[in-house]
Amino acid sequence: xxxxxxxxxxxxxxxxxxxxxxxxxxxxxxxxxxxxxxxxxxxxxxxxxxxxxxxxxxxxxxxxxxxxxxxxxxxxxxxxxxxxxxxxxxxxxxxxxxxxxxxxxxxxxxxxxxxxxxxxxxxxxxxxxxxxxxxxxxxxxxxxxxxxxxxxxxxxxxxxxxxxxxxxxxxxxxxxxxxxxxxxxxxxxxxxxxxxxxxxxxxxxxxxxxxxxxxxxxxxxxxxxxxxxxxxxxxxxxxxxxxxxxxxxxxxxxxxxxxxxxxxxxxxxxxxxxxxxxxxxxxxxxxxxxxxxxxxxxxxxxxxxxxxxxxxxxxxxxxxxxxxxxxxxxxxxxxxxxxxxxxxxxx
Amino acid sequence: xxxxxxxxxxxxxxxxxxxxxxxxxxxxxxxxxxxxxxxxxxxxxxxxxxxxxxxxxxxxxxxxxxxxxxxxxxxxxxxxxxxxxxxxxxxxxxxxxxxxxxxxxxxxxxxxxxxxxxxxxxxxxxxxxxxxxxxxxxxxxxxxxxxxxxxxxxxxxxxxxxxxxxxxxxxxxxxxxxxxxxxxxxxxxxxxxxxxxxxxxxxxxxxxxxxxxxxxxxxxxxxxxxxxxxxxxxxxxxxxxxxxxxxxxxxxxxxxxxxxxxxxxxxxxxxxxxxxxxxxxxxxxxxxxxxxxxxxxxxxxxxxxxxxxxxxxxxxxxxxxxxxxxxxxxxxxxxxxxxxxxxxxxx
DNA sequence: TTGTAAGCGTTATCAT
DNA sequence: ATGATAACGCTTACAA
Numbered sequence: 001x002x003x004x005x006x007x008x009x010x011x012x013x014x015x016x017x018x019x020x021x022x023x024x025x026x027x028x029x030x031x032x033x034x035x036x037x038x039x040x041x042x043x044x045x046x047x048x049x050x051x052x053x054x055x056x057x058x059x060x061x062x063x064x065x066x067x068x069x070x071x072x073x074x075x076x077x078x079x080x081x082x083x084x085x086x087x088x089x090x091x092x093x094x095x096x097x098x099x100x101x102x103x104x105x106x107x108x109x110x111x112x113x114x115x116x117x118x119x120x121x122x123x124x125x126x127x128x129x130x131x132x133x134x135x136x137x138x139x140x141x142x143x144x145x146x147x148x149x150x151x152x153x154x155x156x157x158x159x160x161x162x163x164x165x166x167x168x169x170x171x172x173x174x175x176x177x178x179x180x181x182x183x184x185x186x187x188x189x190x191x192x193x194x195x196x197x198x199x200x201x202x203x204x205x206x207x208x209x210x211x212x213x214x215x216x217x218x219x220x221x222x223x224x225x226x227x228x229x230x231x232x233x234x235x236x237x238x239x240x241x242x243x244x245x246x247x248x249x250x251x252x253x254x255x256x257x258x259x260x261x262x263x264x265x266x267x268x269x270x271x272x273x274x275x276x277x278x279x280x281x282x283x284x285x286x287x288x289x290x291x292x293x294x295x296x297x298x299x300x301x302x303x304x305x306x307x308x309x310x311x312x313x314x315x316x317x318x319x320x321x322x323x324x325x326x327x328x329x330x331x332x333x334x335x336x337x338x339x340x341x342x343x344x345x346x347x
Numbered sequence: 348x349x350x351x352x353x354x355x356x357x358x359x360x361x362x363x364x365x366x367x368x369x370x371x372x373x374x375x376x377x378x379x380x381x382x383x384x385x386x387x388x389x390x391x392x393x394x395x396x397x398x399x400x401x402x403x404x405x406x407x408x409x410x411x412x413x414x415x416x417x418x419x420x421x422x423x424x425x426x427x428x429x430x431x432x433x434x435x436x437x438x439x440x441x442x443x444x445x446x447x448x449x450x451x452x453x454x455x456x457x458x459x460x461x462x463x464x465x466x467x468x469x470x471x472x473x474x475x476x477x478x479x480x481x482x483x484x485x486x487x488x489x490x491x492x493x494x495x496x497x498x499x500x501x502x503x504x505x506x507x508x509x510x511x512x513x514x515x516x517x518x519x520x521x522x523x524x525x526x527x528x529x530x531x532x533x534x535x536x537x538x539x540x541x542x543x544x545x546x547x548x549x550x551x552x553x554x555x556x557x558x559x560x561x562x563x564x565x566x567x568x569x570x571x572x573x574x575x576x577x578x579x580x581x582x583x584x585x586x587x588x589x590x591x592x593x594x595x596x597x598x599x600x601x602x603x604x605x606x607x608x609x610x611x612x613x614x615x616x617x618x619x620x621x622x623x624x625x626x627x628x629x630x631x632x633x634x635x636x637x638x639x640x641x642x643x644x645x646x647x648x649x650x651x652x653x654x655x656x657x658x659x660x661x662x663x664x665x666x667x668x669x670x671x672x673x674x675x676x677x678x679x680x681x682x683x684x685x686x687x688x689x690x691x692x693x694x
Numbered sequence: 695t696t697g698t699a700a701g702c703g704t705t706a707t708c709a710t
Numbered sequence: 711a712t713g714a715t716a717a718c719g720c721t722t723a724c725a726a
Binding site for chain 4: 703
Binding site: 353355356357367371372374375400401402403404405406407408409 | 702
């Protein structure tokens, strides 16, 4: 009742009175290659015995798998769940299976997880890396493993990557703020030195403010180092300095933006009249559950297509599997601007 | 440059001048079984060649894998991401790997996905099923595969399952509402006939209102059938009927609760004065990003420990792997009541 | 149309 | 302390 022996291809062959080869042909989609009655007999036996071919044996023999690794920087983040969802749906449909590994925001664990994926025989990996500096990944890539980066870049090597245009993203936000008469965009960010996305958004902020407003905004970047200054304190500092301005806060990501919201409330300011608020919306569920809709007033955002990053990266990886010699691509997914009440002062 | 041949155990053996057996012993953690210098030579060769044992070959030979399947009803739901996160962290730590498959809320896809997991040789599966009626899963279980259900039950078979006590969950909510002087709890739910969680919560609502308030609350259950009546309409209907009462809405889950929030706003009622609002909080990230904290006023909830359900289910599955003959367990995880402003009328 | 036989990269059994 | 050898369940030339 407990220890069931596995039904193998030999069992099926014997029962059907044919050779393993024939059964193998049947399984692998060449039923034309055999007689009508043979085919029917095999079908019947498989159905009766509940036979399921072992992918393990088959993979060993074929020296290839339909396993795709997905290396996630931090699986508890909602961005990750969108990424997983997008990649999973795309790959499932094409007969591939996702092997997910979490790096828990730790480069060493990332290495270890990648190693383990390799042992499992993945045909390629999607990587949402923990670290901008990542020699191990480069080495593995050089050893021949197809790799596609998701959203986060790695320095010193030209990987295939799917990401969004952070410059465009910030441009939407800042040009909108300008049109709405805000005179002083502020940028709230967590430590960004080893995080490619934060880095790029910060840079884009500086460039675009300079281009549109004509001044150097270095002073308007507030870096929230945990344990030092919180969002409300940073904001207060900004307000003290900028009396006479009409400020608007741009959060670097969803979390920072929501923090900014609470900070503004704490200081008793009114949105959008006394201060504006907007930011990137880093993940996408059913919009009704998403914070920009729950907050009052609804928050202006630029939506980062996290799910689409997952599926597009998966698509790109499958391409690379077929044409390994293609040069690396950088796919920039468009983000979508959503104007909402938190930044609308005039119409 | 492209087609790298894989380094095998034979290569290592040859290079180190020993037999495959010895190398195998080295890999599998029996380095005591060989001489000092042999061990050192093998270590060196492995390091130089970058040798990685093939899990595929090893699994084939050992007739077992450290793969655990996770069958998810709907991967786009935040509850799922918490489940994945919990299970993944627990299993990673113990050397198991998660194989995630999405059923996209479709029983047929669930069957197909389960079949595929089986072919991949999973040692057991965690199942967050799409359907209360699920013969296929029962059959697979009977064939000897260890199965642990996550949160959602299946009828007609006594599976191991990890879930929360829905009765307790509703009891927290309703008894609190009563203490706060609300005279009429309302229950908002989506179609529940084939969903064990919704079913149980609805039943618990009826029982507990009966016990605490002493009347039959059947009329106070509002089922939101898509395309028929929306939350605001249902609420309006309730208010028309119950003039003179002090109503409080209980959402069946996070989504319904947030919908109720918007419906209440639409009708221009004030929370918690004119109407109360509370519900289960079905997933748990960093609380600062979670809707009960973003909504104004903050919403009273009972927190369902989704992440913990994932890790506990994983733990239970590993137990079953070791002791397959143990009788099925039902693990009820405690949920935690969080009183917040949306239901506090008096102190 | 069907079968034979040789592996795929490991580990297990039995020797030495 | 170490090795030879036979599987594990499948695919794939090559035959017939």
